Amino acid sequence: MGYSLWIALLTTLICLVIAYPVALVVAFAAPKWRPLLLLLVILPFWTNLLVRTYALKSVLGSSSPLSQLAEGIYKSVTGSETFPGLILNDLGVIIGLVYVHLPFMVLPLYTALEKLDRSYLEASLDLGASQWRTFFQVMVPLTLPAIIAGCIITFIPAFGALVTPALLGGTDSLMIGSLIEDQIKRANNWPLGSALSMLLVYATFLILALQSWLSERRARRTELRA
Amino acid sequence: MPLTTTARASRRSFLKHSLTVAAVVPLASRMAWAAExxxxxxxxxxxxxxxxxxxxxxxxxxxxxxxxxxxxxxxxxxxxxxxxxxxxxxxxxxxxxxxxxxxxxxxxxxxxxxxxxxxxxxxxxxxxxxxxxxxxxxxxGTLGIGYRSDAVKAVLGEAPLDSWQYVYGADSAKFAGKIAWASDVSALIGCGLKMLGHSLNSTDEAALKQLEETLIANKKNVRTIAGDNGQELLLAGEVDLAIDFNGDIKQVSTEEPKITYVVPKEGGQLxxxxxxxxxxxxxxxxxxxxxxxxxxxxxxxxxxxxxxxxxxxxxxxxxxxxxxxxxxxxxxSDEVVKVSEYAKYLSEEMSQKYTDIITRVRAA
The missing domain is CATH 3.40.190.10 (Periplasmic binding protein-like II)
Known part of the structure; x- marks a missing residue:
């Protein structure tokens, strides 16, 4: 449970950090390029998750060029003799989950950034704020609802992931999804398996409730200000 | 407003019609298939x-x-x-x-x-x-160890890979990071019990406890717990040793002759x-x-x-x-068959216990 939480949180965070610049590039690209760039973001969805995960397995497997490159860098930086590998460990689970869930984060961010009134940014820059300040104090607050939405729809499926940790994980990669599978299939303990599944449902409800509470509070505050 | 009500009504009646259709279709087709x-x-x-x-x-x-x-x-x-x-x-x-x-x-x-x-x-x-x-x-068939003969030779020399110790026990350190266990809990636990000298189907509390401790102690040497894909991990070179079924190993050994298979001397699962x-x-x-x-x-x-x-x-x-x-x-060989055992169905309670042991090992 704690492990799933930790993996899902880390996945969400990494997705956010990668997805925001991607969404920015797409949203600020010339209009004729935008559909193509969006297509590139969505394209992986046309392939089944299982197939993509298997593909990652060979792309990042220990005999792949990418893995050998990483091995060379790892060994020269740490001076260690053994390389733990890119997959079949927690790193593999994170890479797999980030890869699979990235579009979930990019799409809401893109929508928000595209709708964003550019004059706010211009005003901020004209008034002497630096690019960084404009980003953190104008752009991020204005797209905050999208950030929250993106985080939620990334976090929830990542929390209950089953295929990715099963195929890319190591011995410790026991996420709640696999735990449920074990209880239902192997131990034949449907009550415990169902109870664990309900835990996932409760977690989802809790997060959604939190989100609606937050957005309501925000709405009320802007109302007050107006 | 009236628009919405009609829309809703028609959707409901549509549902009703489609349900009727859904009920009739299998009946009709079942009649058509009766002769077949x-x-x-x-x-x-x-x-x-x-x-x-x-x-x-x-x-x-x-x-x-x-x-x-x-x-x-x-x-x-x-x-x-x-x-x-x-x-x-x-x-x-x-x-x-x-x-x-x-x-x-x-x-x-x-x-x-x-x-x-x-x-x-x-x-x-x-x-x-x-x-x-x-x-x-x-x-x-049997369940034993599939392995890459070149990698094993590099570590053990001419000595044969003949014991479960190399996948579960102290000797697993020799192949650290190059071992795959099987996710089938009865296979994983049964063969571990064989290594410790017990029956594959032992329900002895002390034996299971001892096995759990052994597994936890040597887990650090294990790369992953493979579902039904230990043979693929061997073929891809991710691991050198994998607990697997003989047929799975047979299939990849035709692709890569260096991959071979052994049932350890303690006996495996039939x-x-x-x-x-x-x-x-x-x-x-x-x-x-x-x-x-x-x-x-x-x-x-x-x-x-x-x-x-x-x-x-x-x-x-x-x-x-x-x-x-x-x-x-x-x-x-007949000797292998003699020391090996069939897995018995023990009880629902033991299935639960096995799953719990592996869950504890993985979470440790």
């Missing part, structure tokens, strides 16, 4: 000949539907909640036992399966199914997959015909050529070439 003889088969993946079903249909006029399951647990979980329409299934010995006890199987009518006489005598009775009332053996008829089957006569057809020497031999497992069928074996019959991966 059908059979629903539920089997492991990659576990039949390329043309077996086609030639069965041609020979008998029975049309088949063929569904796949990934493991015994899935089969059991699926049938336990009521048979969704399968006639013949192909569980492994301990699952056959579990299904007999759970009253999920229909007894076989031996008079309708004359080809049972083709089986070797030792497959005509079994501890898990006395008198073979419910099951007819399809293939059998298994048998058998055709059974599921309770609630609608086509019992056809199911018997199917089982009889499979046990025809030519048919059984053709399947063996495809899947590469050990035939229990004496007459089918006579049709195979010498290379198959002499293959040590497929046919273990």
């Amino acid at each position: 003889r059908k059979l629903n088969i539920y089997n492991f993946d990659t576990y039949i000949g390329p043309t077996t079903l086609e030639s069965f249909s041609k020979a008998t006029g029975i049309t088949t539907r063929y569904d796949l399951y990934a493991d015994n647990a899935e089969l059991f979980a699926r049938l336990r909640e009521g048979n969704p329409g399968y006639d013949v299934i192909c569980p492994t010995n301990d699952t056959v036992e579990r299904m007999i006890l759970a009253d999920l199987l229909v007894p076989l009518d031996h008079s309708k399966i004359p080809n049972l006489a083709n089986l070797e005598p030792r497959f005509m009775d079994a501890a898990y199914d006395k008198g073979r009332k419910y099951s007819a053996t399809y293939f059998w 298994w048998e997959d058998s055709w059974c008829i599921a309770k609630g089957a609608a086509n019992i006569a056809e199911a018997h015909e199917f089982i009889n057809y499979i046990l025809t020497p030519e048919v059984h031999a053709d399947i063996a050529k495809e899947v590469g497992y050990a035939l229990p069928n004496a007459k089918a074996k006579a049709l195979m070439d010498a290379a198959y019959l002499a293959d040590p991966i497929i046919f273990p």
